Amino acid sequence: MDAVKTNRGTVWTASAHIITAVIGFGVLSLPWATAQLGWVAGPSLMILFTVLTCYTSTLLASCYPSGDPNGGPRNYSYMDAIKENLGGFQVKICGAIQYLNLFGVAIGYTIASSISMMAIKKSNCFRSQGDDSSCRISANPYMIGFGCSQIIFSQLILDFHQIWGLSIVATIMSFIYSIIGLSLGIAKIAENGKVKGSLTGISIDVVTPMEKIWKSLQALGDIAFAYSFSLILIDIQNTIKSPPSKYETMKKATLLSLGVTTIFYMVCGLLSYAAFGDLSPRNLLTGFSLYNPYWVLDIANAAIVIHLVGAYQVNCQPIFAFVEKTALDRFPHSQFIKTEIPVPIPGYGPFKRTPFQLVWRTIFVIITTILSILMPFFNDHIIRILGALGFWPLTIYFPVKMYIVQKKIPKRTAKWLGLQILSVACLMFSIAAAAGSIAGIVYDLEVYKPIGNMA
Template sequence: MQKQLSFSVEKGDANEQYDDDGKIRRTGTLMSASAHIITAVIGSGVLSLAWCYGQLGWIAGTASLIIFAVITWFTCLLLSDCYRSPDPVTGTRNYNYMQAVKANLGGLQYKFCGIAQYGILIGATIGYTITAAISMAAINRSNCFHKNGHHEGCHTLNNSYLLIFALIEIVLSQIPNFHKLSLISIVATIMSFTYATIGIALSIAKIAEGGHQRTSLTGIPVGKDMPSAEKMWNTFSAIGDIAFAYSFCPVLLEIQDTLRSSPPENKVMKRASTVGVSASTLFYMICGTLGYAAFGNDAPGNYLTGFGFYEPFWLIDFGNLCIVIHLLGAYQVFIQPFFAFVENWSKEKWPQNKFITQEHSLGKVKINIFRLTWRSVYVVLATLVAMIFPFFNSFLGLIGATTFWPLTVYFPIEMYISQAKIQKNSFTWIWMKVLSLACLIVSLVAAAGSIRGLVVSVESFKLFQSMS
């Protein structure tokens, strides 16, 4: 009798609280998955798009956004079918990206994926910490300009804002797993649309003021103020920034693992990816084009903080506050898979260690001392790196460049070829390989531009003296 009960619970038949794998029944829907995607996609990447247009111009800027959107959407469709193996509907669940790679491609690629995925997720949290601190400092500058006049510099160190963001993240990091993030993602999604809309409205208002800013079909022209080598490096860095704007593939399967089983997870995830990428691209196009039209070739790296000199100051403050709230949630969406990996590995390594495994009840809240300690230490270390390398555009570009090819293109294509048993040297196999190679080249040149930007920034930077 006991064996029968165990079997039925594992299949989810005897108790409606369990799924077919014996885990607590998942409740995610198209709406929650779309919210997770938009939270991950529309982040600090949107803030640099006006600057990207300044480097690339109207033609290449628009084309780059569309190309990256189409490639990301296509590979997300491929990746959605890899949640279950070998059959995308009835196969065994792969709870995260690494498990999917291991099931489809084997152990060596699994290790490469782990290094790439978790390195990128860590990098994204550092980038979000930098961005949030810049936005908090922008609120302070806006209020200072309003109170003392625009002749004041109103510059301030970013360190205090980095620490404030870190303290809040230490608290949020105690959310035990990805399945508990739905409310945070919905709030973050609302915030992302809000600040993007504010940026659009302010761009339109600035354009309406007159004093037309200089724009170009090819971006900032080569000349005395822009040597050809500098133009090339900035172009590469801008491509990396646009790639970063679509860097949510590393958490796609973790998002898919929150979905209920009916209708099939892959079908819902494909619709959610279509909704998320389409909505994000629409906002990116509007923010990038209007931001470039408003600022022209002098577009700042973070276009919302560029409005800090202008009224209404309260709207600038609200927009930057929305950025901070959004990034608080986006930070968790990106880092929860890494938290889960470290904690699951530790439990498997030391299953008898109560410091690692024991849960303590504090009212309705369960506290694990290991989770509390190590997650707090992680946030502190990420914040320390953000203090050492507080370079917004170059950092985003490097993350985007290193994320785009392996996690957005290479692994989804290779897993699809393996799972669908695409014949070698067939037409489909060849064009998918060509697409992967082309994206690798783009990632390499974008990474080169971003690394060069970081090197130049570090040469003139005083340690722990980041100013806004």
């Protein structure tokens, strides 16, 4: 079916896709990031990343058509845009970074979902056995359960055109658990009777000077990840109907979704830091692990799981599309790859998929689930290092480079120099954040035991 004929997306559906990919899961780590940076640097960096992401996302959205934002041949993926505007080896570099990031995020979401499901189980355990109970629970069954659900959704949802309903549900869920975290933070401040935190973040009395440096750099990775959606921006833009132009609709969706995201990030991150101060947890909701009534946190964690089901699909659809398109291009006459077969589903009706889609998507989910089981400690670090390594090339460098090429901006002009300075400055940010994330991985590897209980 021609993709253009199925495009029915609007500002609202595009915003839902962006919010599903961005808000919610990222917000949970922001109180910890703010605790490392303090009242000044924390919110300042959130605002800075908002402005940068909004600006460069607009540049990237203009690359959906080649040349003219309101017309011209369409680029249906990030790699298509790179190929059309830059070409050469940069296409392979972009693809490797983009799909490695999406693959890593799938692992991170699998781990994160198991943490929330275990939190619900522990809550029930505390209720029945008392708050002093150890209630140790293995994460493996929950990761397997999440993987099984993704196998089903990966087959039911063919591409971005069919995911808008799940994205809207996931967006609602992200608001639910963000609001719960915000409300509990306010209650915690009232319980403390004061606002915690400091201008410069966690004090040297709590950590060593070197730990302060590394943790501050890790916080940069957290914030970078929290604003990362450029790697699926063009895929989202491809779902939008026209007229009006896809570029104008995407620009409005970007402004709307990032505006909502920033408000939630600022309010939740800062209020939670005010509640916990230097002891802000890596996951906002874990700071209330013994909070009564338990059902409040159960709702929040259930909302996280539902959100992550949708976020997993939003992030993995570009991988599915790339592999399936590449396979069809390489083997255009293969019946295994191109022939659709009807798959009967009781109560749903038959739907058509190729044997390759059925096998490949199932194998992909199984691999991400197995890696999640083998590396459960890796969740925080995978977020930071992917945020650090993916932010500069995908959010800054390629959009800026393609914009310069499209607009034919002469070298050494004021605008050209400004864009180059922006790119280099963000590169320094990414290198610093990656260094902090690697230091954290090295530390955890020293104490890591594979396939053990997580809680």
